[in-house]
Amino acid sequence: MRIKLKKGNIKIVLLIITFIVVFIVLNNSYKVSNELYNDISRFEENLDYYVENVDYDDSFSPFFIRKKKIFNKISKGFCQERRNFVFIKTMKCATQTLVQIFRRFGYLRHLNFVLPRGNNIYIGWPFIPEKQDYRPSGREFNILTEHAVYNHTVMTKLMPKDTKYITIIREPFSHFKSTFNYFNVANISFVKETDKVSGYLQNLEKYESSYKRPNAALRYCIPDGFSVTKNQLSHCLGMPLGYPSGRENITANKMLVQDYIKHLDSEFLLVMIMEYFHESLVLLKRLLCWSMKDILYHTINVGNYGYKNTPPSAENLKIYQTWSHIDYLLYDHFNKTFWRKVISEGDDFQAELSEYNKVQSQVSNFCSDLSNKNNVTVIEESPYSDTFTISKDYCLMLGIDLLEYLKRRFDREEAWSEPENKTAVKRGC
Incomplete structure (x- = not known):
């Protein structure tokens, strides 16, 4: 009808x-x-372990996470954590602290890392990575986090399609002072002036040539001709600045430099800012859908030197802004995009930042207090995290360098050993 x-x-x-x-x-x-x-x-109950028949005789095995997928709590519900990522480890930008977070994340989940060969700690840096720079694997890679120069072509071939790209940068003059100290520039360049930083900047060409001279003593890990003080952040992010010899140099072409920075902006999920380290970590947590526990840290490799907190004179600042002008363009761009990302996260970002500051402080105090007889501290549930515990054993993991652990696990499971090649030229460190 x-x-x-x-x-x-x-x-x-x-x-x-x-x-x-x-x-x-x-x-x-x-x-x-x-x-x-x-x-x-129901999904989590039925998950298989990542690897079968693997020797888990490991001091950190109680903390292993063997589920293939993890759903973490966020303010609006739950989301699935992202596990495939590349972290471009720039020099002297709190990256050793950050890389400990990334190594721990992957180590506990038994993810596959792109690792340097032999006893190296760099993946070819300051050169673009090549196959000779990393251990080959029969499995798909999940994480690249050791020092490597970013290159879109190389890394998209090496990593899965859903890989996210992350890095961190720093205000250029403070970065200059840190690298100047760390790479022993004053001694290697024979800076004679009492004020080493000012003396170097006032005589840039002279001391820069001295530092880059062939076979300079004590210049470990830095090849001839490479500058550690000029646009180093931009070099780490793959911008063609004329090194090594024969590579394109766009230094003098501001339009091409700006185009490259926009290109980076389109390819990187997040460029963190060292001066806003905790804001960066909370933003990272949200974008990768990680847990509060995943972004806890123990500060590592912090340099202390006499001129660390000394502001530059107006003249020296102007000299360095001219000398490393591309790094200033890079920093200015990503400092702005960083805060746009923070604002886009909504009003509750600051509330989560406050919660993270409280949790990080609680864990730092607990791990640092050797007289505390309590073996566990409890982190209470919040809108941004489930309840979890931190033990004294876990505190050890926050501070230990996991690179050698990762190498040993890789070599054992891949049955791989370093082939002898006496004719190969060593790249990087």
Whole structure:
């Protein structure tokens, strides 16, 4: 039997249907239902371990995470953590602290790292990576986090399609002072002036040539002709600045430099800012859907030197802004985009930042207090994290260098040993 509807009734029916559809969409978009909670629980219960028949005789084995997928709590519900990423480890930007976070994340999940060969700690840096620079693997790589120059072509071939790219940069003059100290520039360049930083800047060409001279003593890991004080951040991010000899040099072409910076902006999920380290970590947590526990850290490799907190004179600042002008363009661009990302996260970002500061302080105090007889500290549930515990054993993992652990695990599981090649030229360190 056919039902005939008047035009007015048809409009009412259509409005009702539209209302129902909109309600369903909004409900699914902004509310995590009990059904989703149950689905996640059932899914996690049935997950297989990552690797079968692997020797887990490891001092950190109690902390291993063997589920293939993890759903972490965020302010709007739950999301699945991202595990494939490249971290471009720039020099002297709190990167040793950051890389400990990344190594720990991958080590506990048994992820596959791109690792330097032999006893090297760099993946070809300051050169673009080549196959001779890293251990070959029969499995798909998940993480690249050791020192390597960014190159889109090389890394997209090496890493999975869903890989996210991350890095960190720093205000250029403070970066200059840190690298000047770390790479022993004053001694290697024979800076004679009492004020080493000012003396170097006032005589740039003279001391720069001295530092880069062939076979300079004590200049470990830095090849002839490479500058550690000029646009080093931009070099790490793959900008063609004329090194090594024969490579394109766009230093004098501001338009090409700006185009390259925009190119980086389109390819990197996040460029962190060292001066806003905790803001960077909370933003990282949100973008990669990690847990609060994943971004805890113990500060590593902090340099202390007499001129660390000494502000530059107006003249020296101007000299360095001219000398390393591309790094200033890079920093200015990503400092702005960083804060745009923070604002886009919404009003609760500052609340989560406050919660993270509190948690990090609690864990730091607990791990540093050797007289504390409590073996565990409990981090209470918040809108941004489930309840979790930190033990004294876990404190050890926050501070230990996991690179050698990762190499030993890789070599054992891949049955790989370094081939002898006496004719190979060593690249990097």
